[in-house]
Amino acid sequence: GQQVMQIPQYQHVQEGEDFTTYCNSSTTLSNIQWYKQRPGGHPVFLIQLVKSGEVKKQKRLTFQFGEAKKNSSLHITATQTTDVGTYFCAGRQGGSEKLVFGKGTKLTVNP
């Protein structure tokens, strides 16, 4: 079945450290989206990347889409306690109707 692999599953950092989560697909993705889910909350859309090699920034967050459109990353610089939550990537593979979610990376930040 269609899969978008996401690693790591868990990441624990000290406040101020950087954090990166990675998504990989075996097939080309039409797009990649990133969502953040706070503990007890619902997923909230962060960003979408569509173009090969695209890089977008939101304050301390940097999102990249690989040249081959098969992988993506989310990097957070100098994490803060407000960054805690689970980060999901989601991509559309080939001509699929479905947006497939990665299994998420749960980030905890030690103050």
Place this chain on the structure above:
Amino acid sequence: DTAVSQTPKYLVTQMGNDKSIKCEQNLGHDTMYWYKQDSKKFLKIMFSYNNKELIINETVPNRFSPKSPDKAHLNLHINSLELGDSAVYFCASTPERGVINEKLFFGSGTQLSVL
């Protein structure tokens, strides 16, 4: 003024019962979804409706029946509940299907516990 609202927020029930979850969006979106999130936080699509028409039906047991009376509402009825149905169910909507603008707006979730 919640954009995507679903009720109830919590649902505790016995095995074998039938229950419904309701979802409404006031964003004017044409497409709505049901997602299931299990205890490991895996988010899996169940159904998608576009303007009341079913467009995605994943391999979900036929005990689950979605109903869309109009494009602003997508309800989920579950018959003969089983222990494995325990999860958080999220409703979502999007302004457009397709690659360019399929940004999902999620409801706050319904935590279903089957005892």
